[in-house]
Amino acid sequence: MMHAGVGLDMQWGSGFVSGVDGDRASDDVVAFLLAHAGSFRHLFVSWQPKGRQRLDARDYFPAFDDLFERLGPHYPLRALHHTALNLGAMEPYERGAILDLTCALVERYRFAWVNEDVGLWSLHGKPLPYPLPPYLTTAGLRAAIASTRQVQAALPVPLLVEFPGFSWGMSPVVGRMHAYDFFRVLAEEADVQVTLDTGHLLSYQWMRGLRGEDLLSELERLPLARCFEIHLSGCEVEGEAFHDRHHGVLLPEQLELLRRLMRSCPNARACTYEDPAIRSGGRVTEESAPSVTAFLGAVAGL
Amino acid sequence: MRIDEVLCALVYRRSFRERFRAGERAELGIDPADEADLADLDLDELDRAADLTCRALLEASHRGVGNLRDAFPRSIRAYCTIHDETDLPFDFADSQAFAGFGRDAPGPPMEAVFGDFLETALDAPWRPVVHEERTLAVLRALVVTPSPAFAIPDWVRAAPAGHYAVVRGPGAPLLVAALNGRLVTGPVTPLIAGILEGDAVEADAVRTELRSMGLPG
Numbered sequence: 001m002m003h004a005g006v007g008l009d010m011q012w013g014s015g016f017v018s019g020v021d022g023d024r025a026s027d028d029v030v031a032f033l034l035a036h037a038g039s040f041r042h043l044f045v046s047w048q049p050k051g052r053q054r055l056d057a058r059d060y061f062p063a064f065d066d067l068f069e070r071l072g073p074h075y076p077l078r079a080l081h082h083t084a085l086n087l088g089a090m091e092p093y094e095r096g097a098i099l100d101l102t103c104a105l106v107e108r109y110r111f112a113w114v115n116e117d118v119g120l121w122s123l124h125g126k127p128l129p130y131p132l133p134p135y136l137t138t139a140g141l142r143a144a145i146a147s148t149r150q151v152q153a154a155l156p157v158p159l160l161v162e163f164p165g166f167s168w169g170m171s172p173v174v175g176r177m178h179a180y181d182f183f184r185v186l187a188e189e190a191d192v193q194v195t196l197d198t199g200h201l202l203s204y205q206w207m208r209g210l211r212g213e214d215l216l217s218e219l220e221r222l223p224l225a226r227c228f229e230i231h232l233s234g235c236e237v238e239g240e241a242f243h244d245r246h247h248g249v250l251l252p253e254q255l256e257l258l259r260r261l262m263r264s265c266p267n268a269r270a271c272t273y274e275d276p277a278i279r280s281g282g283r284v285t286e287e288s289a290p291s292v293t294a295f296l297g298a299v300a301g302l
Numbered sequence: 303m304r305i306d307e308v309l310c311a312l313v314y315r316r317s318f319r320e321r322f323r324a325g326e327r328a329e330l331g332i333d334p335a336d337e338a339d340l341a342d343l344d345l346d347e348l349d350r351a352a353d354l355t356c357r358a359l360l361e362a363s364h365r366g367v368g369n370l371r372d373a374f375p376r377s378i379r380a381y382c383t384i385h386d387e388t389d390l391p392f393d394f395a396d397s398q399a400f401a402g403f404g405r406d407a408p409g410p411p412m413e414a415v416f417g418d419f420l421e422t423a424l425d426a427p428w429r430p431v432v433h434e435e436r437t438l439a440v441l442r443a444l445v446v447t448p449s450p451a452f453a454i455p456d457w458v459r460a461a462p463a464g465h466y467a468v469v470r471g472p473g474a475p476l477l478v479a480a481l482n483g484r485l486v487t488g489p490v491t492p493l494i495a496g497i498l499e500g501d502a503v504e505a506d507a508v509r510t511e512l513r514s515m516g517l518p519g
Contacts, residue, residue: 012365051365052411053447090306094407123310125404129358132313132351135305137339172348174309175339 002262004299005042006033007081007231007274009246012050016063023050025067031282033071039296042077042270044115047084047105055097057104064109077270078109082116085151087161088134090143091124099154106157115160115195115229118144118186133164136175136182144182148190160229161187162195163222166203168241179204180221187223194223196261197231197274198254199244206242216257219264227265230258232295233274234288248277248288255298262299271299305336312343313352314395356391359400359412366446370416373439377420380428394419411452413439430471437467437478438487444480459498463516468495481516 008029010016017026033043045067050059068078084098102114119131134140152159163183166173187194201222205215232254234247262268273295277285284292303311311318311330321330323345327337360370367373381390394400399419403409417436421429440458444450444465458467466479468490475495479486490498494508498517512518 051447052443052450052452054449054451090304120309122404123313124306125407125409126310126314126400127358127362127404128313129354129362132309135309135339137305139305169347169350169354172309172312172343172351174305174343176342 001269002271002299003041003077003269004039004296005044005075005077005270005272006036006040006276007044007046007233007272008033009046009048009081009275010063010067011048015045015048016050016067023063023066025063025070028278028280028282030067030070032276032278032284033282034074035282036292037071037074039292040075040273042079042112042272043071043075044079044081044272046081047102049084055101057101057108060101060105061108064105068109078111079113079115079270080105080109080111082114083121085116085147086121087116087147087151088119088132088140088144088164089122089147090135090140093147095147095151095154099151103154103156106155111157113158113160113193113228114155115162117162117164117197117200118148118183119164128170130167130170131164133166133171133173133179134182136173136177136179138177140175141177141182141185144186145189148186148192152190152192158193158228160193160195161190162231163197163200163204165197165200165244166207166242167244168203168207168238169243171203171207173207178218178221180218184221184223187226192226193228193267194226195229195231196222196227196265197233198257198261199231199233199235199251201257202235202251202253203242203244206237215253216260219260224261224265225267227261227268229270229272230261230265230268231272231274232258234277234291246275248275248284248291250291250295255294258295258298262301271295303331303333305333305339308332308336308340312348313355314400316352316356316392316396318396319348319352356395359395360391362412364412364443367413367439367442370412373413373442374416374420374432374435377417377424377428377432377435380424380431381420384425385423393423397422406453408451408453410455411440411443411450413443414455430469434469434471434476434478437469437476438485441465441467441478441480441487442485445483445485448480448483461517466498466517468498470495479517486515 086093118134121131202215234245234249235251236243236245277288279285363369397419399415403415417432420432458465463481469476474489477490
């Protein structure tokens with residue numbers, strides 16, 4: 001049975017807000033979630049650093065407490081999308097403090113899983129505006145397997161590794177390994193479940209020059225039996241550029257890929273519409289409303 | 303160089319990218335064994351990623367401070383009188399000051415590193431301006447982040463109620479302090495500046511006044 005859910009990138013200043021009365025979830029986000037509680041069963045929130053203070057889970061409790069208190073019994077299944085595990089890094093990367101924080105959040109909010117795109121979220125401690133693809137090399141694969149095993153061993157819930165994005169403008173690819181093979185071997189060797197993001201998969205095949213039906217090819221190279229979750233976030237093609245916009249508007253190819261993955265992934269249970277375009281009052285934009293309807297229809301098998 | 307070090311240099315260092323594009327692989331220290339894995343690198347895509355990444359260094363906003371352009375307006379204007387403004391993100395990312403950023407954890411905050419870069423890039427008369435903007439930026443960061451994950455620069459001193467620094471320039475010394483969650487700034491006399499910087503001065507009344515402000519006396 002496949003369940004529909006929603007994922008929100010909770011940036012500080014928009015998703016979570018700080019005021020004189022402390023930290024809380026934005027009213028628009030809560031209004032959206034309450035209005036759609038009948039459609040979506042699960043919710044993931046993306047972890048974003050609140051600032052540059054030493055990592056301490058207690059700094060995040062007021063905002064997360066507020067969000068889940070206001071949601072009440074809705075969204076009984078909750079998960080955490082991470083942004084700081086840096087699973088693709090080859091250089092030494094200290095994860096002790098971020099894993100302690102993650103475990104504290106998992107325990108307090110009973111997150112059912114944690115996921116993160118396998119990519120480079122920083123480079124030798126230097127910031128990146130968007131994650132880069134992992135090193136598609138033998139050494140890069142070894143490093144990603146080791147990091148994934150380390151993180152999974154530290155977490156009390158499953159770590160879902162997500163196929164990374166290859167969007168135009170942030171995808172200089174090092175290595176010649178096919179990314180689907182890299183990802184399959186990573187999942188098998190680290191023995192983890194996976195998230196398949198339709199936009200990320202399409203962006204990879206688009207980057208390789210495939211178009212039309214070919215964009216949906218080679219799915220058998222992916223770890224389909226290990227797929228637990230499927231993501232759909234708004235994407236756009238602009239000339240020869242494929243953009244993972246996260247703007248709420250889905251491409252028809254994403255919905256078709258969703259249908260094929262639902263048929264091909266025997267253990268997939270969660271299908272997540274990521275980053276709806278929420279406007280004032282919690283309504284979605286007119287441009288993205290048809291995508292919400294189409295997404296729910298596809299998950300329901302309509 | 304390991305291949306991850308090569309990618310890091312390609313993304314942040316324009317000079318490295320240009321030499322890589324010119325085929326100077328051996329001169330750059332790239333291991334011949336990694337040549338095959340770098341052979342298919344799309345250099346146009348690399349340029350786009352480097353462009354986005356380097357510009358983001360100046361545009362990324364931090365709580366309490368804003369971005370580097372907000373924090374260093376006068377220094378950047380001075381930089382633009384002798385350099386092309388469009389070069390600023392790339393010159394910074396390719397600088398000696400930025401090379402060490404992120405190498406050690408905890409390391410200095412980006413504002414301190416950017417200040418170090420500007421200090422080298424600008425002529426000596428501009429240094430007091432750079433120091434003032436750098437000090438204001440770092441102390442503003444400490445107002446909202448009293449226990450930071452970054453290393454507090456050694457020119458910032460600890461106080462019972464927070465942190466402070468004294469900026470020396472052609473005019474009166476400037477005190478910049480993050481005390482009890484507030485930014486306190488203003489000119490001080492040379493005597494008080496000296497006391498704040500640890501001079502042994504017999505000035506009991508001044509010390510008493512400083513203690514009343516939450517500063518060391």
